[in-house]
């Protein structure tokens with residue numbers, strides 16, 4: 001009790017305020033601090049969202065012919081790279097649908113891949129993450145065509161998959177001629 005009296009006396013002496021007024025003002029200052037600092041956190045998040053939107057809205061870059069291996073890094077793990085996905089060997093820039101295909105998204109497993117087989121079978125099996133459509137039924141191939149039509153309409157095509165770089169083959173051929 002003696003400590004309480006000492007503290008309240010000291011408050012009154014140093015601030016000229018009653019202890020109740022002092023604690024009310026202190027509490028209000030804490031609240032104002034929390035609200036103001038909360039605004040700054042929100043501003044940070046806003047900047048991050050804007051940055052992501054800018055990346056998503058960038059003009060798609062044409063890649064030409066690339067291999068499946070070269071497509072892999074465009075799976076959203078590098079936020080500075082566009083998000084790409086292929087259907088029947090055609091590569092689409094799906095960056096505008098980062099919420100679907102970006103890390104943590106429901107269809108993130110398709111990013112950086114040719115997902116033809118998975119889409120035809122409506123499957124999330126990792127073994128179906130391939131452009132190989134061998135053995136699919138007519139109705140499954142029809143499902144795949146519907147997906148292809150959707151992607152053609154919604155996304156920009158930025159290249160096509162090749163089993164090996166043509167330029168490398170040409171270089172090899174030249175070596176053979178030499």
Ligand code: HEM
Pocket residue numbers: 094097100107118119121122123124154
């Ligand atoms: C319970 C099952 C499922 C539900 C409730 C569901 C729901 C949805 C919804 C609400 C959308 C957003 C549609 C839009 O706004 O355009 C969507 C998109 C999509 N779904 Fe599903 N889905 C399911 C299963 C699947 C399966 C099995 C696959 C393929 C293996 C799949 C592939 C996709 C793809 C690729 C998109 C994105 C298309 C785009 O880029 O616009 N979904 N799904």
